[in-house]
Amino acid sequence: MSLSLLTQLADIPASQWDALAPNDQPFMRHAFLSALEESGSVGGRSGWQPQHLLWREGDRVLAAMPGYGKRHSMGEYVFDHAWADASQRAGIPYYPKWLSAVPFSPVGGARLLGEAEAADRLLQALPDFLSTHGFYSGHINFNDAALSDRLAEDGRWLPRLGCQYHWHNRGYRDFQDFLDVLTSRKRKQLRKEREGVRQQDIEFCWYQGHELSEAQWDFVYTCYANTYFVRGRQPYLTRQFFSLLAERMPEALRITIASQHRQPVAMALSLVDGNTFYGRYWGCLAEFNHLHFETCFYQGMEYAIDNGLQRFDAGAQGEHKLIRGFEPVLTESWHLLRHGGLHDAVADFLQQERDGVRAWAEEARDALPYRLNAG
Structure with missing residues (x-):
């Protein structure tokens, strides 16, 4: 078994990639991600270089993780610009970084695809991949709960909370x-x-x-x-x-x-x-x-x-959605920062931020338009 790098999704059959996805959520499909690449929306001068990870056993792909090498933080909706600026002032390299996310779309869902055992091995190999390929940090945005449970067991990854607004039918x-x-x-x-x-x-x-x-x-x-x-x-x-x-x-x-x-x-x-x-x-x-x-x-x-x-995911930001019935929903992302000092500083910041995000999500519910016990 081994970890391999895929620099264009066209090099793997759509049926093989899609078979790894856990559900029919459209943003992880080969069709969506390959359309981004072949249209030039990522790659080239976009600052999003496809760097997908595959876990293979012989000719079989057992697990995968979509990813991108980046030299900026635009189009992500999990904002780490302040971390990059602080790193630059301290003389600590921040870019290039590796990111697993849906480009330009703050949509939650699976990021680690495939069989459980192979997926765990891919995740275990990820920090070494970042080091070997010269990435100073790794980021996984808007992931599902299953991946959060895995990453919580590894002290190298820092969790970050966010808040979106979803409507429920x-x-x-x-x-x-x-x-x-x-x-x-x-x-x-x-x-x-x-x-x-x-x-x-x-x-x-x-x-x-x-x-x-x-x-x-x-x-x-x-x-x-x-x-x-x-x-x-x-x-x-x-x-x-x-x-x-x-x-x-x-x-x-x-x-x-x-x-x-x-x-x-x-x-x-x-x-x-x-x-x-x-x-x-x-x-x-x-x-x-x-x-x-x-x-x-x-x-x-x-x-x-x-x-x-049953659900309407209207994307990130927009407190004006609250009075129209969209309810606050907490999201998670995870971040691995290879520099020890930067890791510790961001860990302290994220702890305070998490408390603030949870408090805001609770407070935001007061702005919902539902009658008592009706929403």
């Missing part, structure tokens, strides 16, 4: 059924926001990945890219990425397009699995009152209700 028959469990004031607010969008003559159409024309995908990308351009930044994803997703995993894509007087003005692109609706990318060509809330939240909530999905 508690068997609602329709959107009105959801509104009925809210307090009167919050129920009126959501109705007012939705009515404000309707009064602007904005309508919505839903599509799966195979139903969009290339011209419509051009519109989707223009909206997505505009969310970066308005902030003076370049988008992470390329136009080709969206076409590759539509070609390779159309059944997992859900796109809603908002039109005013039959002219498209906004879109939201999401992914689904058997249980969860994942809101990922959105954008608009002009500003409309409450359009963001309707396109990114209420449309997705209605879709989840209508299709029996």
Whole structure:
């Protein structure tokens, strides 16, 4: 048995990679990760160099861990810029680092794939891999609970808590059924926001990945890219990425397009699995009152209700989600810092931060719009 490095996902058959994944969550699929690589969204000058790990027994791949070599901390949603800055001031190298995550998407799930025994051996070999390949640190973002249990037994890895906001479908028959469990004031607010969008003559159409024309995908990308351009930044994803997703995993894509007087003005692109609706990318060509809330939240909530999905993961940040029914959910990431002094300093910081994150998550529940015992 041995650990090997995979620098492009195209070198392993999709069936072999996907067989290692524990469920149908779309972001770990070969189709999604290879689309990032082949579209140029990662690799090249992006600062995300594919460095996937495989644990082999002869010709058989028994475990895997997607990973990237990085010389910056952009596009991760677990922010370690302050650690890198402090390291630089102290003369301690921080980059390159190795990261296991879904690029540009703060979505939780499995990061260590495959058979339990082989996966454990891969994890045990990871620190030596970092040292041998010149990585000063290793990071695993938004991992699942099973991996946290494994890493907690190894004192070299430091846990970090974060907070996201997820909406839960508690068997609602329709959107009105959801509104009925809210307090009167919050129920009126959501109705007012939705009515404000309707009064602007904005309508919505839903599509799966195979139903969009290339011209419509051009519109989707223009909206997505505009969310970066308005902030003076370049988008992470390329136009080709969206076409590759539509070609390779159309059944997992859900796109809603908002039109005013039959002219498209906004879109939201999401992914689904058997249980969860994942809101990922959105954008608009002009500003409309409450359009963001309707396109990114209420449309997705209605879709989840209508299709029996139990959870709506709307991504990172955004305390404004609380008053719309998205509940605080703690996330975990893990960090291995090879420099002893940096490890100790970050460990102290993370202990204080964890206490603050837990307190915030508890306090945030007070902002939820549910009637007592209804949410």
